[in-house]
Amino acid sequence: MDINRRDFVKLLGGSLFGLAVGSAAGAILKLPDSAKPILYTGPRIESWKLTACTKCPGGCSLRIRLIDGLPVQAFGNPKSPVNKGGICPLGLASVADLYHPARLTSPVKKVNGEFKPISYNEAFNTLSNNLKKIISNKKQDKVFIVAQTESKLRSDLFKTFSDTTGFNNLILDSFEETSAIPFMKAAGEAPDFIDFDKCDYLLNFGSQMTEISQNPLYFMRKINDFRAKGNKITAVQPKLTPSVSKLDDWIPLQPNQFGIFALGIAYVLIKDEQYEKNFVEKNFTGFDDFKKFVLENFVPDNVEKLTGISSDKIIETGKKFEKASAPVAYFDESALYNSNGTNNAYAIIALNALKSFGGYGKVKANPFTSKDKNEAKQNEATTYAKLNEQLSSSNGIDALIISGSNFVFNNPNPDGLKKQLSNIPFIVSFSSFVDETSEFANLIIPDHCYLERLDLLTDVSTGLPIATLVQPVIDKPFFKTADTGDVIISLMKELKPDAKLSYRNYSDYVKLAAKKIYSGKEGILMNQNKPTVIEKGLKQIGWSTDQIGSFDDYWDSLSDAGGWWNPYGEISAFNPKIEFKNIFDEKSFSMINTSSQSKTKLRLNIFKRNLDYKGNMSIYPVLVEQFGNFWNAYYKLWAEINPQTARSLSLSDRSKIILKTSKGKFTAFLVYNPSVIPGNLDVPFGLGHTVLGDTCGVNPLYYSDNKFDLVSGLPSFSESSVEVEGAQVRSGLMSALGLTGQKQLAEN
Amino acid sequence: MPRYGMVIDLNKCNNCEACVTACKLENNVQIVSKENAEMGRAMFWIKMLIKNYSGNYPDIRSESLPVSCMQCDEPSCIKVCPVRATYKRDDGIVAQIYPQCIGCRYCMANCPYTAKVFNWFKDEQPVENEKTYNPDVSVRPKGVVEKCTFCIHRLQKAKEQAKAEHRKIREEDYQPACAEVCPSHAIYFGDLDDPSSKVSKVMRDYRKFTLQEELGTKPKVYYLSAMTE
Numbered sequence: 001m002d003i004n005r006r007d008f009v010k011l012l013g014g015s016l017f018g019l020a021v022g023s024a025a026g027a028i029l030k031l032p033d034s035a036k037p038i039l040y041t042g043p044r045i046e047s048w049k050l051t052a053c054t055k056c057p058g059g060c061s062l063r064i065r066l067i068d069g070l071p072v073q074a075f076g077n078p079k080s081p082v083n084k085g086g087i088c089p090l091g092l093a094s095v096a097d098l099y100h101p102a103r104l105t106s107p108v109k110k111v112n113g114e115f116k117p118i119s120y121n122e123a124f125n126t127l128s129n130n131l132k133k134i135i136s137n138k139k140q141d142k143v144f145i146v147a148q149t150e151s152k153l154r155s156d157l158f159k160t161f162s163d164t165t166g167f168n169n170l171i172l173d174s175f176e177e178t179s180a181i182p183f184m185k186a187a188g189e190a191p192d193f194i195d196f197d198k199c200d201y202l203l204n205f206g207s208q209m210t211e212i213s214q215n216p217l218y219f220m221r222k223i224n225d226f227r228a229k230g231n232k233i234t235a236v237q238p239k240l241t242p243s244v245s246k247l248d249d250w251i252p253l254q255p256n257q258f259g260i261f262a263l264g265i266a267y268v269l270i271k272d273e274q275y276e277k278n279f280v281e282k283n284f285t286g287f288d289d290f291k292k293f294v295l296e297n298f299v300p301d302n303v304e305k306l307t308g309i310s311s312d313k314i315i316e317t318g319k320k321f322e323k324a325s326a327p328v329a330y331f332d333e334s335a336l337y338n339s340n341g342t343n344n345a346y347a348i349i350a351l352n353a354l355k356s357f358g359g360y361g362k363v364k365a366n367p368f369t370s371k372d373k374n375e376a377k378q379n380e381a382t383t384y385a386k387l388n389e390q391l392s393s394s395n396g397i398d399a400l401i402i403s404g405s406n407f408v409f410n411n412p413n414p415d416g417l418k419k420q421l422s423n424i425p426f427i428v429s430f431s432s433f434v435d436e437t438s439e440f441a442n443l444i445i446p447d448h449c450y451l452e453r454l455d456l457l458t459d460v461s462t463g464l465p466i467a468t469l470v471q472p473v474i475d476k477p478f479f480k481t482a483d484t485g486d487v488i489i490s491l492m493k494e495l496k497p498d499a500k501l502s503y504r505n506y507s508d509y510v511k512l513a514a515k516k517i518y519s520g521k522e523g524i525l526m527n528q529n530k531p532t533v534i535e536k537g538l539k540q541i542g543w544s545t546d547q548i549g550s551f552d553d554y555w556d557s558l559s560d561a562g563g564w565w566n567p568y569g570e571i572s573a574f575n576p577k578i579e580f581k582n583i584f585d586e587k588s589f590s591m592i593n594t595s596s597q598s599k600t601k602l603r604l605n606i607f608k609r610n611l612d613y614k615g616n617m618s619i620y621p622v623l624v625e626q627f628g629n630f631w632n633a634y635y636k637l638w639a640e641i642n643p644q645t646a647r648s649l650s651l652s653d654r655s656k657i658i659l660k661t662s663k664g665k666f667t668a669f670l671v672y673n674p675s676v677i678p679g680n681l682d683v684p685f686g687l688g689h690t691v692l693g694d695t696c697g698v699n700p701l702y703y704s705d706n707k708f709d710l711v712s713g714l715p716s717f718s719e720s721s722v723e724v725e726g727a728q729v730r731s732g733l734m735s736a737l738g739l740t741g742q743k744q745l746a747e748n
Numbered sequence: 749m750p751r752y753g754m755v756i757d758l759n760k761c762n763n764c765e766a767c768v769t770a771c772k773l774e775n776n777v778q779i780v781s782k783e784n785a786e787m788g789r790a791m792f793w794i795k796m797l798i799k800n801y802s803g804n805y806p807d808i809r810s811e812s813l814p815v816s817c818m819q820c821d822e823p824s825c826i827k828v829c830p831v832r833a834t835y836k837r838d839d840g841i842v843a844q845i846y847p848q849c850i851g852c853r854y855c856m857a858n859c860p861y862t863a864k865v866f867n868w869f870k871d872e873q874p875v876e877n878e879k880t881y882n883p884d885v886s887v888r889p890k891g892v893v894e895k896c897t898f899c900i901h902r903l904q905k906a907k908e909q910a911k912a913e914h915r916k917i918r919e920e921d922y923q924p925a926c927a928e929v930c931p932s933h934a935i936y937f938g939d940l941d942d943p944s945s946k947v948s949k950v951m952r953d954y955r956k957f958t959l960q961e962e963l964g965t966k967p968k969v970y971y972l973s974a975m976t977e
Contacts, residue, residue, distance in 0.1 A: 089768070095880050220764070245810045621877060629768070632788070675808045675810055
């Protein structure tokens with residue numbers, strides 16, 4: 001065997017390291033026997049493979065570093081137009097997925113309340129027999145599918161499964177689908193992207209664009225560029241997150257008042273007659289009623305009374321919006337996490353319509369459009385709202401199919417939900433772990449880890465069609481897990497043998513999508529340079545310099561490159577026809593002033609951090625440790641309070657407090673933060689798992705009121721009252737002196 | 749001889765803390781137990797800190813910044829080390845010889861940036877992380893002080909690579925993990941003395957500042973202040 005100096009040095013270094021960690025090797029768990037000899041005696045040869053992260057909607061391309069064929073680290077792929085070499089904490093930590101000691105290593109079945117390992121065949125037969133029985137009894141409407149996936153291809157597969165089998169209650173819990181619900185209902189289509197080249201003012205309603213959004217890493221760079229060009233951003237948010245802190249303007253507002261504020265801005269535009277009259281005439285059905293409703297109810301002084309935002313600020317923001325040539329009033333899924341979420345989103349859409357959606361764009365000839373993009377409009381997309389309704393009705397549910405979602409952890413009513421779930425005769429989950437939701441399953445067929453499977457993440461949120469390949473970085477899956485895509489396809493064949501499917505497994509399904517890109521003959525692979533203007537011109541007149549021949553060759557090249565994109569994809573304006581039925585009335589915007597009702601009662605505002613995406617952080621020790629390091633609050637829930645509010649209640653900085661809501665008591669570590677809205681108590685979401693991963697801390701959502709957005713069914717994160725036990729309203733003098741209770745005691 | 753340094757553009761930094769995670773995983777920095785974290789023994793070589801709150805609510809802004817070892821040109825830590833376990837290399841990196849460290853922690857006390865951390869215990873990572881150790885970095889023994897090394901093991905690899913290819917080391921060959929992963933490309937790293945290097949170009953920005961300049965430690969981690977209206 002030839003060995004060069006570099007390999008020799010690696011070998012030497014590896015051996016030394018081997019000695020260093022040798023003692024730890026004995027403690028190594030969850031590694032298949034076949035891999036163990038490599039780990040202990042391998043030559044420590046380094047290699048790199050490309051794949052994509054599936055932890056959030058971003059779809060970042062990753063370079064995985066392998067030692068002796070085993071993944072050890074993840075880095076960003078510099079050639080990817082999505083993340084350009086960057087990677088977020090979740091992506092960095094995600095390699096640990098593969099080796100997690102709590103990972104399910106084979107399908108399991110619940111016997112006498114405990115999960116017992118079974119073979120894949122037994123698991124599949126149990127699943128198909130149960131569903132066959134339901135089909136033969138014609139009770140498909142009593143089956144619900146909850147699929148949380150950020151892969152549009154997988155979403156499409158679930159839609160096909162739903163269509164083919166007649167299980168129409170499909171909840172697609174993806175960031176893009178959920179964010180699009182209000183648009184789909186009002187317009188039948190959603191914009192693809194913010195056109196940052198055109199847009200000159202961004203009014204952001206509640207989206208944590210650079211933290212948790214459709215494409216956080218892309219937004220990080222784009223927003224920096226956008227601001228560098230001198231454009232302004234106003235963030236309407238209930239919390240001054242670190243990234244909001246850099247923006248030009250922050251308007252502190254509770255999420256359930258977003259709609260009122262948006263209509264206040266609309267008032268300014270309508271009053272000044274600075275809206276696109278031609279557009280609304282043609283595209284806004286019922287505009288006259290909307291105009292009347294706004295002019296009658298949303299005079300800035302009224303809005304000030306309801307929201308606490310000064311009328312001057314409302315008018316100033318309105319003027320900025322009306323002066324901009326292509327403004328965007330932006331919202332995403334985050335804006336829906338309150339009891340009036342979708343209605344608020346309608347108000348934001350209407351505000352955009354007044355400026356003809358000028359800063360939004362659509363990708364022309366989107367190669368990833370699924371066949372039923374408008375289905376939500378036609379069939380009314382199934383949401384968690386319908387699931388909640390059905391669960392609490394006497395009609396009940398006969399079977400629940402769960403993929404990827406841990407909705408019990410993301411719900412303020414876990415006890416009620418648990419009771420309802422235990423009444424469902426058959427629950428199957430495809431979770432890789434036993435979590436707060438899958439613990440109620442009768443059967444779990446664990447999915448592969450994302451480093452073991454194939455998928456294609458397609459995205460147009462940058463304005464360019466981008467497809468990033470998720471591919472196995474190890475030779476074969478570690479355990480007896482199954483790709484959920486494969487299970488769904490096999491299930492389709494089993495339940496509907498006469499269905500004509502052009503794919504045998506999920507790998508074929510992915511390749512079919514890639515074939516579409518291949519046959520389009522557009523774009524470039526991620527490892528290719530952008531074509532020059534001359535090359536582009538030549539291509540337009542029919543000359544092609546493409547070297548790739550057959551699809552198999554193309555597929556190999558795609559695997560080597562990690563993805564494909566079209567840097568010259570054409571875009572068009574977003575010109576939807578919108579109609580709101582019975583939305584803009586006083587019932588939908590009930591104008592409740594939601595400020596605290598008593599001096600000791602605070603508003604519990606639950607916020608999210610970028611280290612967690614829908615409760616998936618707890619399996620990563622490195623992130624759980626890091627979660628509270630900003631406040632030196634490790635492994636525990638902390639609560640941020642405005643010092644002024646704290647002093648008025650005799651609460652000290654960095655003290656342990658007991659919080660009391662209508663549901664019970666929990667403890668937190670209180671820290672002063674002068675940017676917290678007075679009267680609010682900001683607590684983070686992500687800790688407090690009872691089953692999955694690290695169980696430290698408290699899930700504050702469990703202590704909040706059972707309030708949900710009526711349309712999307714998403715829980716409210718910021719509408720509950722909380723009291724701090726022992727808090728006392730202090731006299732005006734003590735408060736003015738800024739003395740806390742402890743200081744008061746000491747002085748006495 | 750190059751003089752390695754770093755510039756962090758706070759205008760670009762989004763406080764996502766990817767640098768914190770990347771550093772922790774790249775250098776096998778210990779994840780201490782919950783009890784020890786509670787006692788202030790959590791170990792980070794780079795940490796996001798709130799520098800300041802400016803203005804009054806609601807026109808308030810927080811200024812936070814990632815802080816690691818400043819790799820000072822006049823490091824106060826090496827002056828107090830009784831066994832010369834910490835020293836400044838020719839390329840400007842303040843390094844540490846772990847077997848020589850006696851754990852007196854004088855260097856920690858003398859570091860004005862509180863950038864150093866102490867290994868109170870034998871390294872015992874959670875089982876979830878055992879398989880994702882970086883084999884290029886040895887774990888530090890109990891009783892020694894550790895800190896950011898500018899990912900010095902990467903420099904070693906880059907040097908070997910360049911030598912094998914009969915060429916000089918290029919700027920992109922050697923980047924610490926924090927700079928490599930930063931999603932908003934806010935961290936620049938390279939030879940401060942090379943006028944053509946990216947880092948020396950951005951360092952000429954009028955927004956440049958260092959932490960606690962008045963102490964005369966001459967940090968080689970520079971910041972570019974965030975622009976406000």
